[in-house]
Amino acid sequence: MSAAIELRGVSKQFTKYVDTPMLLTSMLRFRPGTRRDRIWAVQDLDLDVAPGESFGVIGRNGSGKSTLMTLMAGITAPSRGSVRVRGRVAPLIAVGVGFHRELTGRENVYVNGSILGLSRRQIDRRLESIVDFAEVGSFIDTPVKFYSSGMFVRLGFAVAIHAEPEVLIVDEVLAVGDMAFQVKCYDRMKELRSSGATVVMVSHALGAVRRMCERVLLLDRGRPVAVGTAEEAIAAYHDVLSASREITVGESGLRHEPDVVKIGAVEVLAADERGCWWRTGHVEAGTQVRLRVEGTAVTDLDDLVVALTVLGADGSVVYADSTAGHPFGAVGAGECFTALGSFCCRLPTGTYEVAVRVDRADLRTTLAFAAPVSFFVTGRNTVAGLADLETAFAREESGGTAVVHDPSSTAGVASGSLYLS
């Protein structure tokens, strides 16, 4: 059977205008012409996605993921090459597209549905099931400005899913909305897939990509870097991140002063059942983690500052701290030093990286930075956001309180997910 999505030699160039083109000024020639930059957002991409496959696209910000998605959805045309998609495409970026606050839910369903390619008759027939699915009930004849945001999103999603797409394109949009809604979305996507639809997912949420996608493409600077299983692509993604972070973590705002300190190994350590510390890539949420940094001083140093930054999968800073203000101690020329950082891993499940930097004690220059080391936090799947505050839930009763769930009392017991690397 022929591919559901077929890209051949696809490149997409964007023109960025430094100032908005104006008819009058360009006619009157106030300026020698509009200044512009040209950017290749996607370059030389060949891709086949089979019908029924679930395909993921990952990459750093600006790597061309959204552009690829708009190309697949036909929203924009390639500058070179060809894009073919078989069957009806429903971009989930289009959830609630064209919804107008003054119109009723029913009227909006017709507008949104026909934008997604349904005929009036098809919408007539599906209306009941859309209303059911969105759980908006009698609100369907109320202007959507009176909807809660949850109802609004549910109705939008219900229409998109009832467009019965052969190709469903999903993006970060699913990262918004409450947990229950996200779970519902993923359930529906699985159902659609089992009925033969192709799903393309563009996401920073590596966990979701890992769960949902059979094959994953890694883009970097618009070029395909790797295509393979989720694990392979994510591993390659970490290589890309490490290679680039050497520059970005150095952006501590400080000037880099090379050849004073060299950082050797950076290791993430976790304890096993017997209390032995091992190097690991997997950490149980809520347990103690040790960071071990080895370095060598090239010249004599009276003191230095060790800084660490924990980054989320999308490169956002989750936590940063350093020894600034507290003496680390002198290191002589040619001497090795080892810094240990212990912290409690209060993080939601996901992939993280820790980057280490050594600054001069006067915080005027950065002496060295190490490529980030990644680790995976397991065990707190229900937690979302940046930090895990380990909320202890209880129920207040007349005779006192009954604990519903207290994560800090269960954490600390290392699990079998620990492995040596």
Place this chain on the structure above:
Amino acid sequence: MGRLRPLRTLMTALTSELGERGASPPPLSVDLHGSATGPGGLARAVWAHRELLGILARKEFHVRYRRATFGVLWAVALPVLQSLVLAVVFSKVAHIRHASHYPVFVLSGMAAWLYFAMALAGGSTSIVDGSDLSSRVYFPRILLPLVQVATNLYGLLVTVGVLVALSPVLGVGLGSGLVYLVPGVVVLVLVTAGFVLVASALHVYFRDIRYVVSAALMMWMYVTPVIYPPADTHGPLRAAILANPLTGVVELFHASTVGATVSLAAAVSVSLAWAAVLLVAGVSLHSRFDRVFADLL
């Protein structure tokens, strides 16, 4: 149990969909080679989305008229009020000489002019204004300006209704001349569509088209025979009026009530020539850039 209900509804939807689709393989819904769409591709896309035009026009209409209190009343009152003010100002203050029935002359000309002005103002910015839609889903962008051409027909219908109702009151008996309204509306829509298609495409790139259009509309009205009959003019002003694509349209509207004052055949030919050139230009702009408009939004 509650969790199963959405599943069931989804399954019914799926099975009914299979019934609709039959055994034929899914069509190619995206088939792009390079960035230009071409007139044929655009025509196919418009055909495939033909229902969307009606639905978007209805939406626009509902949003504009139905929800606003006195919405329909405004649609009637505004053009009548505007025409009456002009009629009073120019007949009493500026002493414009017109053989007879100056208010009906103004009202019939304004009916055409207001449609043109409203559709052009809304249509020229329509693709940018609709960026919420067009940056997230594909449909031929040409639908957005066409929606403006279509929805404003409702306002035109209302003003023409007022015109027909009010003319006898103002002393103009209407007769067989009314048939001029048919070619009048047709040529009006063609000329308007031509301008709207060109302006909407240009506005995606040149963001000052919005201001250019509103400034142009302000001056344009004075070289269109809506306030004074063209017979009174000479020199460059007369040349401008004769070259004006709207003269033919407005004169067809005049012909339906108080009678035309210039050679209809010549003026209408000028209008049609403009319409043809602009429509060709507009359609080729849209077919060239249809799939790259979204890049600039």
